[in-house]
Amino acid sequence: xxxxxxxxxxxxxxxxxxxxxxxxxxxxxxxxxxxxxxxxxxxxxxxxxxxxxxxxxxxxxxxxxxxxxxxxxxxxxxxxxxxxxxxxxxxxxxxxxxxxxxxxxxxxxxxxxxxxxxxxxxxxxxxxxxxxxxxxxxxxxxxxxxxxxxxxxxxxxxxxxxxxxxxxxxxxxxxxxxxxxxxxxxxxxxxxxxxxxxxxxxxxxxxxxxxxxxxxxxxxxxxxxxxxxxxxxxxxxxxxxxxxxxxxxxxxxxxxxxxxxxx
Numbered sequence: 001x002x003x004x005x006x007x008x009x010x011x012x013x014x015x016x017x018x019x020x021x022x023x024x025x026x027x028x029x030x031x032x033x034x035x036x037x038x039x040x041x042x043x044x045x046x047x048x049x050x051x052x053x054x055x056x057x058x059x060x061x062x063x064x065x066x067x068x069x070x071x072x073x074x075x076x077x078x079x080x081x082x083x084x085x086x087x088x089x090x091x092x093x094x095x096x097x098x099x100x101x102x103x104x105x106x107x108x109x110x111x112x113x114x115x116x117x118x119x120x121x122x123x124x125x126x127x128x129x130x131x132x133x134x135x136x137x138x139x140x141x142x143x144x145x146x147x148x149x150x151x152x153x154x155x156x157x158x159x160x161x162x163x164x165x166x167x168x169x170x171x172x173x174x175x176x177x178x179x180x181x182x183x184x185x186x187x188x189x190x191x192x193x194x195x196x197x198x199x200x201x202x203x204x205x206x207x208x209x210x211x212x213x214x215x216x217x218x219x220x221x222x223x224x225x226x227x228x229x230x231x232x233x234x235x236x237x238x239x240x241x242x243x244x245x246x247x248x249x250x251x252x253x254x255x256x257x258x259x260x261x262x263x
Contacts, residue, residue, distance in 0.1 A: 001069060001070055001072075001073050001074055001075050001076070001102075001103070002075050002076075002103045002104060002105055003066055003075075003076045003078055003097060003102060003103070003104040003105075004023050004027065004075065004076065004077050004078060004104070004105050004106075004107055005078050005080060005084045005088070005090050005093070005094075005104060005105070005106045005107065006020045006023060006024065006077055006078065006079045006080065006084070006107045006109065007020065007080060007081075007082060007083040007084045007085075007088075007106075007107060007108050007109015007110070007111075008020065008032075008037045008038075008041045008079050008080065008081055008082075008109055009081070009082065009109045009110040009115065009194065010081065010082055010110060010111075010112045010115040010116075010192075010193045010194040010195075011036075011038060011081070011115075011192060011193060011194030011195040011198075012115070012194035012195075013038055013040040013041050015109075015110045015115065015194060016041055016109070017107065017108070017109065017110075019107055020107050020109065021044060023075075023077055023107060024041070024042060024044050024045055024077045024079065025044045025045065025046060026046065026075065027045065027046070027049065027074075027075045027076060027077035028046065028048075028049050028050065028069070028072075028074040028075065029049065029050045029052075029065065029066075029069045029074050029075070029076040029077070030042050030045045030049055030050070030051045030052070030076070030077040030079060031052050031054050031057075031062055031065060031066075031076065031077070031078050031079065032051070032052075032053060032054065032077075032078075032079035032080075033053075033054055033055065033079065033080055033081060034053035034054070034055045035055045036080075036081035036082075036220070037079050037080070037081050038195070041079060042077075042079060045077070050065075052065065059092060059093070059096075062078075062093070063093070063096050066078075066097070066102065067100065067102075070100070070102050078090075078093070080109075081109075081112075082109055082110070082111050082112045083108050083109045083110065083111040084106055084107075084108070084109065085106070085108065086111055086112075086135060086164075087137065087164055087165070090106070112164070112190075112193060112222050113133070113135060113162040113222060113224070115193045115194055116162075116188070116190040116193050116222050116224060117224075119190055119193050119194075119198065119200055120188055120190070120200065120202075120224075120229070122228075122229075123228075124160055124224075124228060125228075126228050129227055129228045130159065130160045130226055130227065130228035132157065132159035132160065133159060133160045133161075133162055134154045134157065134159045134160070134161050134162065135162045135164070136149065136151070136154055136161065136162070136163055136164070137163065137164040137165040137166060138151065138163065138165065138166040138169050138172070138173075151163070151172075151173065151176045151177070152176050155176060155177050155179075155180035155181065156180060158180065158181070158226075159226065160224065160225065160226030160228055160229070161177075161223075161224070161225040161226060162222060162223075162224055163222070163223040163224075163225065164222060164223075166223060167189070167191075167212065167217055167218060167219060167220075167221040167223065168218055168219075170208065170209040170212055170213075170223075171209060173205075173223065173225075174205055174206075174208075174209055177205055177225060178205050178206075181205060181225065181226070181227075182205070183204060183205050183206040184204050184205070184206065185204060185205050185225060185226065185227060185230075186202070186203075186204060186225075186226065186227060186228075186229035186230035187202070187203050187204055187205055187208040187223065187224065187225050187229065188200065188201065188202050188203075188223075188224045188229050189201040189203075189208060189211070189212055189217065189221055189222070189223050189224075190221060190222050190224070191215070191217050191220060191221040192220050192221070193222065199215055199217065201215065201217075202229075205225070
């Protein structure tokens, strides 16, 4: 048997990959994080499958279910939100699987920041405006951050920030980031992207906290910060399609290439 860690994407069932859909439809056991993964995502589990919402389960509980499936020789679909490589809490599960010599595979999913950019209708890497994205979070009630991985340090880079698990700490975000980005720097808060109750808020470091409070958003939101999030129009075209900058698949415009039929 195999345990499949499946990225279900941010919430829209149609963003589930074909591979993820195929595996879910074939696994006799399905464990899914019901607070973050819609029921529709696991609705494709086969008839008679054991489908468990892990929202009230501990790591011991979920591993016990996997061990039972292992003894029965049954594959397990372990379904997580977004992409499981980002804040998916799969490392500790993998450690136990390795200890018990249980094979596993990881099936990537659409990460929240990518779905948020799509919902905002924009690219996050605009030439000469932003070419780097920092995916980070704040400690809050979760495990502590490694030394050096502070919001302050990331802010010094000026990169676009995608801040997870921090919507209750907007005041601290404002305090730390304004000295580096300025109070008029663009911010977007995307709540439950891909869900029917999705909310998108746009603002600045100066006013976004009030907008979040007005909507009473206290969880399941991604915060994006950086100049690229503004309605930027004054930027250079990418060199990717520049006719004056050839690459191996496109010669300089105006140069005639003669096909050698003898080769």
